[in-house]
Amino acid sequence: MQLAARGFDLLLVARDAERLASVAQDVERQFGVTATVFPADLSRDEPTRALAEHLAKEERLSVLVNNAGFGTKGKLVTRPIAEQGTMLELHVFATMLLSRASLPGMIERRDGVIINVASVASFTASQGNVNYCATKAYQRVFSEGLAMELFGTGVRVQALCPGFTHTEFHDRMKIDKTKGIPNWAWLNADRVVRESLEAAFGGGPTGVIPGKRYKFLVLALRYMPMWIRGSLQERYSRARI
Numbered sequence: 001m002q003l004a005a006r007g008f009d010l011l012l013v014a015r016d017a018e019r020l021a022s023v024a025q026d027v028e029r030q031f032g033v034t035a036t037v038f039p040a041d042l043s044r045d046e047p048t049r050a051l052a053e054h055l056a057k058e059e060r061l062s063v064l065v066n067n068a069g070f071g072t073k074g075k076l077v078t079r080p081i082a083e084q085g086t087m088l089e090l091h092v093f094a095t096m097l098l099s100r101a102s103l104p105g106m107i108e109r110r111d112g113v114i115i116n117v118a119s120v121a122s123f124t125a126s127q128g129n130v131n132y133c134a135t136k137a138y139q140r141v142f143s144e145g146l147a148m149e150l151f152g153t154g155v156r157v158q159a160l161c162p163g164f165t166h167t168e169f170h171d172r173m174k175i176d177k178t179k180g181i182p183n184w185a186w187l188n189a190d191r192v193v194r195e196s197l198e199a200a201f202g203g204g205p206t207g208v209i210p211g212k213r214y215k216f217l218v219l220a221l222r223y224m225p226m227w228i229r230g231s232l233q234e235r236y237s238r239a240r241i
């Protein structure tokens with residue numbers, strides 16, 4: 001919505017075609033931009049490659065947001081292998097492929113922003129969250145390296161690293177949001193998007209961590225002794241297992 005408010009036409013991608021169409025209608029009505037839909041399961045090879053081809057040919061592509069993602073609840077040994085594979089396909093392969101496909105055109109036009117939605121989880125590891133943390137770390141480190149490669153090309157890359165944010169994410173995992181996660185820890189999705197776009201279009205850093213409390217937490221996580229970090233992770237993990 002905030003990209004539409006800035007005047008960008010949108011290409012909306014998700015699996016639920018009906019919901020996409022309804023969001024597209026709302027966006028067009030509210031902001032007077034064009035919103036096209038591209039229903040696709042980005043954990044599957046064929047639709048992801050079809051989207052990549054589409055992006056490579058789209059001459060007006062100036063912003064790519066790799067946002068699709070999901071979490072799971074429970075230790076790795078109890079989770080279906082296919083589900084964990086899906087997470088790797090979506091968070092790792094789709095992020096790489098769609099970024100790669102968008103780059104030649106963006107570089108040629110000397111204009112582009114790629115926002116990869118990673119997470120504060122990318123700075124840590126936790127039980128019940130093994131592949132989520134690992135794949136989010138991939139997205140963050142991938143973005144940081146790519147940003148360096150693109151220096152001077154006019155194309156910028158952002159690793160957006162939000163903490164707990166009110167969306168459907170935890171409901172889909174059937175996580176009780178009131179258990180183990182204090183109220184102060186929750187961010188509002190509008191604020192996360194606002195901080196991301198302000199940084200992306202305002203010459204901000206590659207790594208964006210919305211909210212002062214999370215900037216401080218990430219700093220602390222980097223320098224915290226392992227035993228304190230372990231006990232904090234244990235507390236949060238109880239909600240996930």
Ligand SMILES: NC(=O)c1ccc[n+]([C@@H]2O[C@H](COP(=O)([O-])OP(=O)(O)OC[C@H]3O[C@@H](n4cnc5c(N)ncnc54)[C@H](OP(=O)(O)O)[C@@H]3O)[C@@H](O)[C@H]2O)c1
Nearest residue numbers: 014015016041042043067068069119162164165167168169
């Ligand atoms: N909420 C948080 O606390 C939080 C914190 C840090 C990072 N994040 C990250 O933020 C990103 C957005 O999540 P959210 O919080 O907005 O969760 P959400 O409300 O559950 O939204 C997830 C979005 O991804 C789409 N999606 C999921 N699987 C997909 C697939 N296989 N192919 C295509 N689209 C798919 C969903 O649409 P369909 O179901 O229709 O496909 C939906 O639009 C994720 O990458 C997540 O890891 C979230």
